[in-house]
Amino acid sequence: MCGIVGVVSSNPVNQLIYDALLLLQHRGQDAAGIATSHGNKFAMHKANGLVRDVFRTRNMRSLPGNVGIGQVRYPTAGSTSEEEAQPFYVNAPFGIVLAHNGNLTNAVELKIELFKNDRRHLNTDSDSEVLLNILAHQIQEVTSGYSLDPEALFRAVAMLHRRVRGSYAVVAQIAGYGLLAFRDPYGIRPLCIGVSHTEVGVEYMIASESVALEGLGFKFLRDVEPGEALFIDLNGQLYQQQCAENPSLNPCAFEYVYLARPDSIIDGASVYLTRLKMGEYLAEKVRNQFGHGEIDVVMPIPDSSRPSAMELAQKLNLEYREGFIKNRYIGRTFMMPGQSVRRKSVRQKLNAISQEFKGKSVLLVDDSIVRGTTSREIVQMARESGAKRVIFASAAPPVQFPNVYGIDMPTRSELIAYGRSEEEVCREITADALVYQDVSAMKRSIADVNPALRNIEASCFDGFYVTGDVTPAYLDKLEAARSNPRPETEDLLRSQLNLNLSGQSD
Numbered sequence: 025m026c027g028i029v030g031v032v033s034s035n036p037v038n039q040l041i042y043d044a045l046l047l048l049q050h051r052g053q054d055a056a057g058i059a060t061s062h063g064n065k066f067a068m069h070k071a072n073g074l075v076r077d078v079f080r081t082r083n084m085r086s087l088p089g090n091v092g093i094g095q096v097r098y099p100t101a102g103s104t105s106e107e108e109a110q111p112f113y114v115n116a117p118f119g120i121v122l123a124h125n126g127n128l129t130n131a132v133e134l135k136i137e138l139f140k141n142d143r144r145h146l147n148t149d150s151d152s153e154v155l156l157n158i159l160a161h162q163i164q165e166v167t168s169g170y171s172l173d174p175e176a177l178f179r180a181v182a183m184l185h186r187r188v189r190g191s192y193a194v195v196a197q198i199a200g201y202g203l204l205a206f207r208d209p210y211g212i213r214p215l216c217i218g219v220s221h222t223e224v225g226v227e228y229m230i231a232s233e234s235v236a237l238e239g240l241g242f243k244f245l246r247d248v249e250p251g252e253a254l255f256i257d258l259n260g261q262l263y264q265q266q267c268a269e270n271p272s273l274n275p276c277a278f279e280y281v282y283l284a285r286p287d288s289i290i291d292g293a294s295v296y297l298t299r300l301k302m303g304e305y306l307a308e309k310v311r312n313q314f315g316h317g318e319i320d321v322v323m324p325i326p327d328s329s330r331p332s333a334m335e336l337a338q339k340l341n342l343e344y345r346e347g348f349i350k351n352r353y354i355g356r357t358f359m360m361p362g363q364s365v366r367r368k369s370v371r372q373k374l375n376a377i378s379q380e381f382k383g384k385s386v387l388l389v390d391d392s393i394v395r396g397t398t399s400r401e402i403v404q405m406a407r408e409s410g411a412k413r414v415i416f417a418s419a420a421p422p423v424q425f426p427n428v429y430g431i432d433m434p435t436r437s438e439l440i441a442y443g444r445s446e447e448e449v450c451r452e453i454t455a456d457a458l459v460y461q462d463v464s465a466m467k468r469s470i471a472d473v474n475p476a477l478r479n480i481e482a483s484c485f486d487g488f489y490v491t492g493d494v495t496p497a498y499l500d501k502l503e504a505a506r507s508n509p510r511p512e513t514e515d516l517l518r519s520q521l522n523l524n525l526s527g528q529s530d
Contacts, residue, residue, distance in 0.1 A: 025283055025431055026125040027051030027232045030093040030195030030203045032256040034225035038087040041094040044229065044236045045075045050285055051232060052096035055109035059121040060092035064200040066121055070109040091203055091258065093195045095123035098432065108150040114157060117164045118172060119199030124152040125232055126191035126213040127430040129493055134158060134188065155192060158184055172201050174255045174263035181206050181253040182267040189493050191429035195230055202257040205230045209268035210490050211250030212276050212429050212481050214290045218242030226260045233288040247291050274490045277482040278431055280470050281420045282328050282391045293474035296331055301469035302419040303335030306461050310387070310417060311340060313459060318385060319415065323347040325390040325402060332419040333389035347380040347406070370401040382410035392420035394433055396440030399453040416455040420485070421463045422446070426499055427484040435503050
């Protein structure tokens, strides 16, 4: 998962993009980058780390210009290479820098096409660099000479949609022309646009979440439609066009469950209200499973689960207490790169208030259970603090399937619910009882807030992959590549391109 932002203004945009990335920091803590354009030249700075650590005063001064893009990243496949920090740059045609949120499901095939047919070189393993080169090639295909107009750009995006599979929300700068943004035809990853009218002219911002717009004084205009492309030229003129043949809106359920900030609105649904609804539906399951007096107190695992826990406690007329205090200077444990790091960070991130636990039967509410590492540590902390009984409730259903659309949970063996019953998961996390949300209830929680959201991308919960190209064989290859990525890619390239080790045809 990543956070992206693009700005077109009549003023320098470096500080504006920096501030927007701070508001999107929850979407990625691995790396950050900003690219701006001044005339026909790009300036860029990116590195591993949090936004506040990556950018110093000297870096900000080196980012002039009134158009720019930025990204915060956490690695989809666990890579920590600084080379894969975004934005990415390609010099032809015209000069393009791009930032991407999502994951391409046909990235390996596209790499082969780019080398064999398009004669393009890739310098990293990032699918975002693949996407950039596909976009560059399609723009080159639809243009001649030195001219570039919105109609040509929209034709290029339409051609890209026909080649690329998976999830992608994109912001890209084209040197000397303006800002291009587009969203995949299924609308899996979020993207929205806002406007600000200043004394010197109109400003546009495109971002992953509405909180970035509103936090910086931009008026939220709307979400970018699935398959749609927007282009804002250097004069602040906005162009828009649907570029997909059969677009359909399928927002990712995990955005509402965990990833997005609660004060964001994604595809017309308030994240906060959907989480309240999840708590309401979860309360019904708890009421059916436990009798009066079996639960003394409800506690959230801060922060994402707080709205669900509050609503659950209210619906069941139970006492709501804050039993865990969060250290806000520790990153989100779901995004930590390894199990040992995650396990250690749980104790650093959360501290229990012993007085709230002693002698009580405690219902702990979390937003979800993915690997189970965090849940197990939290249950143990509750017991060590004197809890008489620990019941664990998840506001989301069991995560049983790999996610291939940009969330770092692609390996089935990493998922605690994969191949296990609810009772077995309960034993694994050492709880006395476990309650999961139903898949149908989770989807209703989102649709109740915005009835127009009839199709929810929930593949990690229900195993249905909306893009239609994810098979069991694909998942097997994905897991093999995750455990040993480079050799598999090299073997595939050699076998399909019939190249020898020196790179020459046989």
